[in-house]
Amino acid sequence: VRGRYTRPRLYEDTRLRIVAGRHPVVEQTLDEQFIPNDATLDTEENQILLVTGPNMSGKSTVMRQVALLVLMAQIGSFVPADEAEIGLVDRIFTRIGAQDDIATGQSTFMVEMTETAALLAQSTRRSLIILDEVGRGTSTYDGMAIARAIIEYIHNEPRLGCRTLFATHYHELTELEQALPRVKNYHMAAVEQDGVVVFLHELRRGGADRSYGIHVAELAGIPRQVIRRAEELLAELEGRRDATTQLRAVHAGGDGVAAPAGDQAPAARLGGRAPRAAATNGQLSLFDVAPSPALELLKRLNINELTPLDALNKLYELQKLAASE
Ligand SMILES: Nc1ncnc2c1ncn2[C@@H]1O[C@H](COP(=O)(O)OP(=O)(O)O)[C@@H](O)[C@H]1O
Ligand SMILES: [Mg+2]
Structure with a gap:
């Protein structure tokens, strides 16, 4: 046929x-x-x-x-x-x-x-x-x-x-x-x-x-510099999410990985502004776990939904937020 x-x-x-x-x-x-x-x-x-x-x-x-x-x-x-x-x-x-x-x-x-x-x-x-x-x-x-x-x-x-x-x-x-x-x-x-x-x-x-959202942004012709920065931010975000989970587990006494007081190692590994582990007797203060506005914005971003122009604007906004933290 x-x-x-x-x-x-x-x-x-x-x-x-x-x-x-x-x-x-x-x-x-x-x-x-x-x-x-x-x-x-x-x-x-x-x-x-x-x-x-x-x-x-x-x-x-x-x-x-x-x-x-x-x-x-x-x-x-x-x-x-x-x-x-x-x-x-x-x-x-x-x-x-x-x-x-x-x-x-x-x-x-x-x-x-x-x-x-x-x-x-x-x-x-x-x-x-x-x-x-x-x-x-x-x-x-x-x-x-x-x-x-x-x-x-x-x-x-x-x-x-x-x-x-x-x-x-x-x-x-x-x-x-x-x-x-x-x-x-x-x-x-x-x-x-x-x-x-x-x-x-x-x-x-x-x-x-x-989601490969960054890849789609690249296909659409977003400048390389922006793409690289977005990849960096994404990696940091994903790393931070893991670190937060770990910190919570420690905080809850869950997995026996007792972080020595003042140990900054997880933060250093991330290469960014990680939660300040200014811990006294293994407790995190409320101040330390306060959410970062930039991080919150980044989490809420739905990359699939963004137009290339949106992505640029958001990135600009993120950088401004990060600078003021
Ligand atoms: N089965 C397929 N084989 C080859 N190319 C495809 C196929 N399905 C989609 N495409 C290509 O991918 C493009 C996007 O498809 P689309 O269905 O609009 O994706 P989505 O809805 O996931 O955004 C299409 O315009 C077409 O060029
Ligand atoms: Mg569709």
């Missing part, structure tokens, strides 16, 4: 299995080779696929591709895949992209939530729901809370329980796999070779291990 399209098999149950599916439009427009992806959903075990991965890794493409293949199959078309078994869907709901509806004066987030509300009200067990980065239109914690609550609702509400693809850059949401039996973590694979990150555009089981 022309274009390696295949005849899909349609079923009355709620299975959805695609083997080596391709996006019919993106595969035509790409110069490089399009990487096919599998997807398996149902209403028993693999109800909600939670797809994590950095920007540009292919989350939106793979989700749209599933929706398109289902649509094509149901209008009687062949589909771009090696195999496709599709349990009939009654509706496909998508919430993708963040286009402002300027004409009606609604903000991005309001549009996002209005559409999500409609989809939650109208879906049935037979529907297919595609949610792409829902919650990104608001602040990080808000967004994460809303995203999580939506997933829980789709999972637990008896009227729903329908096949769902949910892409998110909130890594924290991968915890949901433990809490909700029909949520399955997937990620877009990336490999790092000699400091260069390559996105494989391959959907794999399991949560993403890190």
Whole structure:
């Protein structure tokens, strides 16, 4: 068959299995080779696929591709895949992209939530729901809370329980796999070779291990100097998080690594402004554990969400904060 399209098999149950599916439009427009992806959903075990991965890794493409293949199959078309078994869907709901509806004066987030509300009200067990980065239109914690609550609702509400693809850059949401039996973590694979990150555009089981936000900033053309500084800050931040955990453990008498009073070794290793361990009889004073504003800001930053310009502005802000500490 022309274009390696295949005849899909349609079923009355709620299975959805695609083997080596391709996006019919993106595969035509790409110069490089399009990487096919599998997807398996149902209403028993693999109800909600939670797809994590950095920007540009292919989350939106793979989700749209599933929706398109289902649509094509149901209008009687062949589909771009090696195999496709599709349990009939009654509706496909998508919430993708963040286009402002300027004409009606609604903000991005309001549009996002209005559409999500409609989809939650109208879906049935037979529907297919595609949610792409829902919650990104608001602040990080808000967004994460809303995203999580939506997933829980789709999972637990008896009227729903329908096949769902949910892409998110909130890594924290991968915890949901433990809490909700029909949520399955997937990620877009990336490999790092000699400091260069390559996105494989391959959907794999399991949560993403890190975000590669700095790599995306580099691809976007942020100056090398800024990238190097960001890497430095990230390493420091990660180191500090470890050190804080260690200090807490010592403080709680947890792991028996008794730090001698006034021991500055962990701080020195970090090469930065580490918590001043001015300890008397092994106790840290309140002053020592007071959070650093720069550190707090850095922790709250969602690198995946930043535009290159945002990143620069934040970096400037961070440096100012650090200087005043
Ligand atoms: N399966 C694939 N094979 C090859 N290239 C891909 C594939 N999926 C995505 N891409 C490339 O990556 C780009 C970003 O994909 P996108 O789905 O928008 O990523 P994300 O939603 O994770 O930010 C696409 O424009 C395309 O060039
Ligand atoms: Mg996307």
